[in-house]
Amino acid sequence: MLRETPHEVVLLGLSDAWRDRRASTRRHLARSGPRILPWLFAEFAAPRLLRGNGAVGPLGAAALERRVPPTTTASVNSAATQGMLEALRPDLIVTCHFDQILAPATIATARLGGINLHPSLLPLHRGPMPCFWAAADGGNAHLGVTVHRLVPRIDAGAILAQRAVQPLVGATVSATARQLHLVGAELLLQVIEDIADGRDLGRDVPLLPYRPFPTRVDLAAAAKRGVRLTGWADLRAARALGGTLL
Structure with a gap:
C-alpha cells in the first residue's frame, strides 16, 4: 500500500512490539497458556529474528523508495510523538496491525482524523485476535475485513467499508490474517x-462484545475442532516479510 498510494506519506510510524515483551509474555502465558507462544513468535518476534543482519523487508524497501524512514514509537500518545505529528500536520492517520490505542488528542493532530484496518467483519470479533475467533466461532463463516474510523476505543469507530473474504482451505490463523491484510490494503486505498x-460515508453500528486474547480453555477447545494458530509456513512468511526496518 505504501507504494501504491499517490498521496504524500509524511510519517511511517511503527509500534515498538518489544516495549514490554517480558511483562506481556507473562500476561499471555497466565491467560492463554503455552499454546499461544508459537503464534506470538510468528506474529511479533520472527519478522525481526529470522532474517540476517542488514536485511530489509518489503515495508522497509517501500519506505526507502518513498524516502520516509520508519519511526518506531513505544507510546503513540507521548508528548514527543504528538509534537512530531503536529509539526508534520498530516491530513489523515492510517493504522494497520497497530497494537496501541490512539488518544483523542493524537487523532486530532490530523485534519481529517484517522482510519484503521481491522481483519474482521465488524462489529464481529473486535479485539487483537479476530481471525482466531472467526475460526473458533464457526469455521471462518463470517470472514472479512473492515476499514473504520479511529476512535479512542478498540475497533469501535464508524464503518467506512467492508469486504467479505473466502477463507483459504486449511489455513492457519496466521495465514488467514495475512490474507485478510492483503485484501484490506486494497480496501484502505x-x-x-x-x-x-x-x-466519507461512515455508518455507526451497535457494538458487539470485545473479544480478548483466548483463554487456555478457548485454545484447547479450538484445537480439538482443528483450528491451528500457526505453522512452519507462517515462519517462512515471517522471514520473507521481516527485516531490520520492521
Missing part, C-alpha cells in the same frame, strides 16, 4: 481516495 474526494 479505496477509502483514502473516498475521503480525499469528500466521500
Whole structure:
C-alpha cells in the first residue's frame, strides 16, 4: 500500500512490539497458556529474528523508495510523538496491525482524523485476535475485513467499508490474517481516495462484545475442532516479510 498510494506519506510510524515483551509474555502465558507462544513468535518476534543482519523487508524497501524512514514509537500518545505529528500536520492517520490505542488528542493532530484496518467483519470479533475467533466461532463463516474510523476505543469507530473474504482451505490463523491484510490494503486505498474526494460515508453500528486474547480453555477447545494458530509456513512468511526496518 505504501507504494501504491499517490498521496504524500509524511510519517511511517511503527509500534515498538518489544516495549514490554517480558511483562506481556507473562500476561499471555497466565491467560492463554503455552499454546499461544508459537503464534506470538510468528506474529511479533520472527519478522525481526529470522532474517540476517542488514536485511530489509518489503515495508522497509517501500519506505526507502518513498524516502520516509520508519519511526518506531513505544507510546503513540507521548508528548514527543504528538509534537512530531503536529509539526508534520498530516491530513489523515492510517493504522494497520497497530497494537496501541490512539488518544483523542493524537487523532486530532490530523485534519481529517484517522482510519484503521481491522481483519474482521465488524462489529464481529473486535479485539487483537479476530481471525482466531472467526475460526473458533464457526469455521471462518463470517470472514472479512473492515476499514473504520479511529476512535479512542478498540475497533469501535464508524464503518467506512467492508469486504467479505473466502477463507483459504486449511489455513492457519496466521495465514488467514495475512490474507485478510492483503485484501484490506486494497480496501484502505479505496477509502483514502473516498475521503480525499469528500466521500466519507461512515455508518455507526451497535457494538458487539470485545473479544480478548483466548483463554487456555478457548485454545484447547479450538484445537480439538482443528483450528491451528500457526505453522512452519507462517515462519517462512515471517522471514520473507521481516527485516531490520520492521
